[in-house]
Amino acid sequence: MGDALVIGAGIGGLTAAAALAERGWTVTVCERASSIEPVGSGLAIAPNALRALDTIGVGDRVRELAALQGVAGIRRASGGWLSRTSAEAAQARYGDPIVLLRRATVMELLAGLLPPGALRLNTAVHDVDASSGRVSTDAGELRADLVVAADGIRSAARRALFPGHPDPVYSGTTAWRFVVSGRGIAALNGAESWGRGEVFGVMPLAGDEVYCYATATVPSGPGHADPAEEKAELLRRFGTWHAPIPALVERADPAEVIRSDVFFMDTPLPAFHRGRVALLGDAAHAMTPNLGQGACQAIEDAVTLAHHVSAGSVERGLAAYTRDRLPRTTGIVRRSAAINRLTRWSNPVAVAARDGMMSLAGLAGPTAALRQADATFNWWPPA
Numbered sequence: 370m371g372d373a374l375v376i377g378a379g380i381g382g383l384t385a386a387a388a389l390a391e392r393g394w395t396v397t398v399c400e401r402a403s404s405i406e407p408v409g410s411g412l413a414i415a416p417n418a419l420r421a422l423d424t425i426g427v428g429d430r431v432r433e434l435a436a437l438q439g440v441a442g443i444r445r446a447s448g449g450w451l452s453r454t455s456a457e458a459a460q461a462r463y464g465d466p467i468v469l470l471r472r473a474t475v476m477e478l479l480a481g482l483l484p485p486g487a488l489r490l491n492t493a494v495h496d497v498d499a500s501s502g503r504v505s506t507d508a509g510e511l512r513a514d515l516v517v518a519a520d521g522i523r524s525a526a527r528r529a530l531f532p533g534h535p536d537p538v539y540s541g542t543t544a545w546r547f548v549v550s551g552r553g554i555a556a557l558n559g560a561e562s563w564g565r566g567e568v569f570g571v572m573p574l575a576g577d578e579v580y581c582y583a584t585a586t587v588p589s590g591p592g593h594a595d596p597a598e599e600k601a602e603l604l605r606r607f608g609t610w611h612a613p614i615p616a617l618v619e620r621a622d623p624a625e626v627i628r629s630d631v632f633f634m635d636t637p638l639p640a641f642h643r644g645r646v647a648l649l650g651d652a653a654h655a656m657t658p659n660l661g662q663g664a665c666q667a668i669e670d671a672v673t674l675a676h677h678v679s680a681g682s683v684e685r686g687l688a689a690y691t692r693d694r695l696p697r698t699t700g701i702v703r704r705s706a707a708i709n710r711l712t713r714w715s716n717p718v719a720v721a722a723r724d725g726m727m728s729l730a731g732l733a734g735p736t737a738a739l740r741q742a743d744a745t746f747n748w749w750p751p752a
C-alpha cells in the first residue's frame with residue numbers, strides 16, 4: 370500500500386487512519402488543534418457503527434466501556450411516553466443495542482490504534498492539490514497517494530474540491546450539551562422529551578454520569594457571553610419539564626455547557642472524491658443530530674473507504690467509495706432533517722397532532738418503534 374494523509378483527527382479522521390494503517394498504508398494525520406481532546410459530551414453509537422468498529426478491532430472495547438441505552442424513547446415535556454423501546458428489543462433486532470459513551474473515551478480508543486508518530490498535532494493543512502496529492506501544511510509540503518479530508522463541517526478541502534457548492538445551512542435549531550453526575554437521581558431512563566420547538570435528551574453513561582442535550586428553535590447566533598446566563602436560559606426553558614430534567618440542569622457546571630448552532634448540508638455533493646482526495650464525515654455530509662448518526666456515518670465512511678482503496682487502484686477505489694456512500698448518507702441527512710423539522714413545531718394544535726400520531730405509533734410496541742431505524746441500523750461493512 371502507499372502513503373495516506375488524513376486531514377483532521379476527529380472521529381472520522383481517526384477511524385480512517387486506523388482502518389488504513391491496519392491494511393498496510395503508511396498513515397500521517399494532520400490535526401490543527403494542540404490536542405484531540407473533544408468537547409466534553411456524550412456520544413450514541415448505533416449497531417451499524419459498532420459493526421464498522423469491529424472491523425478495526427475496537428467494537429468490543431467500546432461495548433465494554435459503554436452504558437446500554439436501557440429503556441429509550443420519546444416523551445412529552447410533561448413526562449408521558451409517546452413511544453418506547455428497549456436495549457433488549459434493539460439487541461434482538463440488530464444484534465446490538467445503541468451504546469452510550471463519553472466522546473473522549475471513543476477518541477482515546479481510536480487514537481490508541483494509530484501507529485507511533487502518525488498523529489501530528491498543531492499541524493493545520495492550508496491547501497490540497499487533488500490531482501497530485503500535494504498538501505501544504507504548517508510543517509511544510511507533504512505528498513500522499515491518498516488524501517482523506519476529514520476536516521469537519523467547515524471543511525476547507527470541500528470548498529477547494531467543489532468550489533461554488535452551497536455551504537451547510539442553519540437548521541433553525543441551536544443545541545446545548547453537558548455531562549453531570551446522576552448520583553441519587555431516581556428513575557434515570559434514557560429518553561428524548563419533545564415540547565413545543567424544544568427537545569431535551571437524557572442519556573445515562575457508565576459510572577453514574579448522565580449526558581444531557583437540548584435543542585431549541587432560535588435564530589442562529591453566538592449565545593450568551595456569560596456561561597451562567599447560558600445555564601439560566603436552560604433553566605428558563607426546561608426548569609418546569611418532567612423529572613429528572615430540572616434536577617439535571619441544576620447540576621450543570623455553567624463552564625461545561627457547550628452551545629452550538631446546528632448546521633447541515635441541505636444540498637448533497639455530486640461526489641465524495643476528486644482526484645486523489647476523499648471527503649469523509651461531516652466534511653462530506655454534515656447532518657442534524659436528530660438520528661444520532663453523524664459520527665456513526667463518519668465511522669462507516671472510514672472503514673468503507675479503507676476497504677475500497679486497498680482493493681486495487683486508488684482511482685477505482687475512490688469511485689467505488691462515492692458509489693457506496695453518497696446515496697446512503699444522502700438518505701440519512703434527509704431523514705434527520707425531516708425529524709429536525711418536526712421538533713421545531715410550536716403551534717399547540719400541530720404539536721398535539723404530532724404527539725397524537727407518535728403515541729398511536731408507540732402503541733404498536735417496542736419492536737415497531739425500532740422498525741423505522743431498519744434502513745439505518747441494518748448496514749454491514751463491505752466484506
Ligand SMILES: Cc1cc2nc3c(=O)[nH]c(=O)nc-3n(C[C@H](O)[C@H](O)[C@H](O)COP(=O)(O)OP(=O)(O)OC[C@H]3O[C@@H](n4cnc5c(N)ncnc54)[C@H](O)[C@@H]3O)c2cc1C
Binds near residue numbers: 377378381
Ligand atoms: C448536539 C450534537 C449531538 C450529536 N450526537 C451524536 C451522537 O450521539 N452520535 C453520532 O453518531 N453523532 C452525533 N453528532 C454528530 C457528530 O458529532 C459529528 O458528525 C462528528 O463528530 C463528525 O466527525 P468528523 O470527524 O467528521 O468531524 P469533526 O469531529 O468536526 O473533526 C474534524 C477535525 O478536523 C480538524 N481540522 C479542521 N480543519 C483542519 C485543517 N485545515 N487542518 C488540520 N485539521 C483540521 C478539526 O480541528 C477537527 O479535529 C452530534 C452532533 C451534535 C451537534
